[in-house]
Amino acid sequence: LSANAAIKSDQEKNAAGVPPFEVRIEKLRGAAEQELAHLVVGGVSKEIGEQIDALLVSLKQQTLQLDALSNKFEELSTSVGQYAILESEKTYAHKAYQFLFDGLFTPLSAAMFSLLSVYIAAAAFRAFRIRSFEASLMMVTAVIVMLGQTSFGTAIYEGMPAIRQWLMEVPNSAAFRAIRIGAAIAGLVMAVRVWLSIGSEEVK
Amino acid sequence: MNRRFIYIFVILAVSAPLLLKFTMKPARMVSAERSFKVIEELPAVQGKIVLIGMDIGPSVKAETVPQVEVILEHLMRRRIPFAVFSLLVESKKFLDDIPQRIAKRLMAEDPSQKWQYGKDWVNLGYQPFANLFFEGLSKSDDIVAFLKKDTFGTSLSNISIFQGVKKLNDISLVLEVSGSAVIGSYIQFLQKTDYRPPIIHGCTAITVPEAYIYLDSGQIVGLLEGLSGAAWYSELLRYKFPQRAVDTALLTNTALGIGQFVVMALILFGNILHFLSRKRLA
Numbered sequence: 186l187s188a189n190a191a192i193k194s195d196q197e198k199n200a201a202g203v204p205p206f207e208v209r210i211e212k213l214r215g216a217a218e219q220e221l222a223h224l225v226v227g228g229v230s231k232e233i234g235e236q237i238d239a240l241l242v243s244l245k246q247q248t249l250q251l252d253a254l255s256n257k258f259e260e261l262s263t264s265v266g267q268y269a270i271l272e273s274e275k276t277y278a279h280k281a282y283q284f285l286f287d288g289l290f291t292p293l294s295a296a297m298f299s300l301l302s303v304y305i306a307a308a309a310f311r312a313f314r315i316r317s318f319e320a321s322l323m324m325v326t327a328v329i330v331m332l333g334q335t336s337f338g339t340a341i342y343e344g345m346p347a348i349r350q351w352l353m354e355v356p357n358s359a360a361f362r363a364i365r366i367g368a369a370i371a372g373l374v375m376a377v378r379v380w381l382s383i384g385s386e387e388v389k
Numbered sequence: 390m391n392r393r394f395i396y397i398f399v400i401l402a403v404s405a406p407l408l409l410k411f412t413m414k415p416a417r418m419v420s421a422e423r424s425f426k427v428i429e430e431l432p433a434v435q436g437k438i439v440l441i442g443m444d445i446g447p448s449v450k451a452e453t454v455p456q457v458e459v460i461l462e463h464l465m466r467r468r469i470p471f472a473v474f475s476l477l478v479e480s481k482k483f484l485d486d487i488p489q490r491i492a493k494r495l496m497a498e499d500p501s502q503k504w505q506y507g508k509d510w511v512n513l514g515y516q517p518f519a520n521l522f523f524e525g526l527s528k529s530d531d532i533v534a535f536l537k538k539d540t541f542g543t544s545l546s547n548i549s550i551f552q553g554v555k556k557l558n559d560i561s562l563v564l565e566v567s568g569s570a571v572i573g574s575y576i577q578f579l580q581k582t583d584y585r586p587p588i589i590h591g592c593t594a595i596t597v598p599e600a601y602i603y604l605d606s607g608q609i610v611g612l613l614e615g616l617s618g619a620a621w622y623s624e625l626l627r628y629k630f631p632q633r634a635v636d637t638a639l640l641t642n643t644a645l646g647i648g649q650f651v652v653m654a655l656i657l658f659g660n661i662l663h664f665l666s667r668k669r670l671a
Contacts, residue, residue, distance in 0.1 A: 258549065259508065259549040261547075262507045262508075262543075262547045262548050262549050265507065265543050265547060269539075269541030269542065269543055270485075270489075270506060270541065272541075273541060282482075283482070286447075286482050287482075290447055290479070291447035291450065292447075293447075294446060294447035294448035294450075295447055295448060295450055295451065297448060298448040298449065298451075299451075302399055302403065302648060303395070303396045303399050303400070305652065306395050306396075306398070306399045306648075306651065306652050306655055307392045307395045307396070309652050309655055309656050309659070310395055310655040310656065310658065310659040311392075311659065313656045313659060313660070314659065314660060314663050315660055315663075324656070328653055328656075331649050331652070331653060332653070333416060334416050334418070334614070334615075334617040334646075335416055335617070335645075335646035335649050335650065336413035336414055336415060336416060336642075336643065336646050337646060337650050338416055339414070339416050339417070345416070346416045346417045346418070346419075349416075350419050353597070353598070353601050354601060354605060357598050357601055358601045358602050358605045361598050361599055361601065361602050362602050365602065
C-alpha cells in the first residue's frame with residue numbers, strides 16, 4: 186500500500202515537473218556507477234595504491250634498518266663477551282688462579298691418576314696368571330677388549346674391533362644390567378627394612 | 390723381574406710416541422661413529438642450541454679433554470652454536486680454555502673464517518646441584534630467564550645465540566663428558582613429557598662398561614669410549630676435513646695403545662715365567 190501511495194505521489198509530482206521514480210532511480214544508479222568507476226579506476230584507489238606503495242617502501246627500509254640493527258646488536262654482544270673475557274684475564278686473582286691451577290693442581294691430579302698405568306702394568310705381570318678356566322676366560326676377554334681398541338688389534342686381525350664391540354654390547358651389558366637391577370632391588374629391600382625397623386631387635 | 394724395570398718399560402712406551410709425535414691409525418669405534426653421525430645430521434638453525442656438560446677435572450684430563458675437543462671442533466666447523474657448563478667446580482678452566490683454543494686453531498687453519506665468543510659459543514660456568522639444575526631447566530618456559538647470565542656476568546638476553554631459545558625443546562643435543570657416573574642425572578632429569586634431548590656421552594675407559602647399558606637402551610644416542618673413542622672421532626673429522634692437522638687425541642691414543650701392548654706383553658711374559666717355574670718344580 187505504501188508503495189502504491191509513493192507511486193501515486195510521484196505521478197502527482199511528475200505533473201509538477203518532477204521526473205518519475207524509475208527515472209530518478211536510473212539517474213542515481215548512473216551517478217553511483219560513475220562514482221564507483223572513479224573510485225576503482227582512478228582517483229581514490231590510485232591514491233590508496235600510492236599510499237600502500239609508499240608504506241611498503243618505508244617498511245622495506247625499516248626492515249633493512251632492523252637487519253642492520255640486529256647485526257650491530259650481534260657484534261655488540263660478541264664484543265661484550267670478548268671484553269668480559271679480556272677483563273677477567275687481566276686481574277691478578279685470575280693470573281694467580283691460572284698459575285696454581287696449571288702449575289700445581291693439574292700436574293698433581295694427573296700424576297695421581299697416571300700412577301695407575303705403572304701399577305696396573307706391575308700388578309698384571311705379577312698377578313694375572315692362568316690358573317683356572319675362569320682366569321683363562323677372563324684373560325682372553327681382557328686381551329681381546331684391549332686389542333680391539335688399539336691400532337695393534339686391527340693390524341693383527343681386521344675384525345678385532347667388531348669382536349670387542351660384541352663383547353661390550355652383549356655379555357658386558359647383560360652383566361652390568363644385572364648388577365644395576367640387583368643393587369636397586371637390594372637398596373629397596375634395605376629401605377623397607379629400615380622403614381619397618383626389621384632387624385633392629387637383633388642390633389639391640 | 391724387578392718392578393723398577395716394569396716401570397721403566399711403561400714410562401718409555403708411553404712417553405716415546407708423545408716425544409716423537411708418532412701416530413698410528415686408531416681402531417674403529419662404532420659408538421663414536423654414531424656420535425659423529427648425530428652431529429653431522431644436526432641442523433644449524435637460529436633458536437636451537439647444543440648444551441655441553443664438561444664434568445671433568447684435571448685428573449681425567451688426558452682422556453676427556455680430547456673428547457671435548459673433537460666434538461667442539463665438529464660443532465664449530467658446522468657453525469652450530471653451543472653453550473658449555475659444568476657440574477664440577479674444578480672444570481672452570483676447561484670451560485674457559487677449550488672453546489677458545491679450538492677457535493684459535495680453526496682460525497689459524499682458515500684465516501678467512503672467524504669464531505667468536507657470544508656468536509658461536511657461550512660459557513655458562515659452574516652449575517651447582519645437578520638434579521635441581523636439570524629439573525629447573527626442563528620445566529622452564531624461558532631458559533634465558535632461568536639461566537640469567539653467562540660466567541662473565543653478561544646477560545644472556547644480550548647474547549645473540551640465545552635469541553629464540555625458549556624451552557628445553559630448543560636444546561637440540563646434549564653432550565656430557567665426565568670421568569664419573571654423573572650421566573644418570575642427565576638421563577633422569579633432563580626431560581619433559583613431550584621432549585627429551587638426544588644425549589651423547591663421553592666417558593673414561595673405566596666407566597665404559599656401565600655406559601654401554603644406556604647406549605643399548607637408547608637413552609644415549611652416541612658414546613665416546615675413552616681416548617680410543619676420541620681418536621676415532623678425530624680420524625672421522627680428518628676424513629671429512631683433510632686439511633685438518635693431527636691433534637692430541639691421535640697422539641695420546643697411540644701412546645696409550647703402545648702402553649696397553651706393553652701390559653699385554655708383560656702378562657704373557659709373566660705367564661711364561663709362571664709356566665716354566667711350575668714345570669721346574671714338577
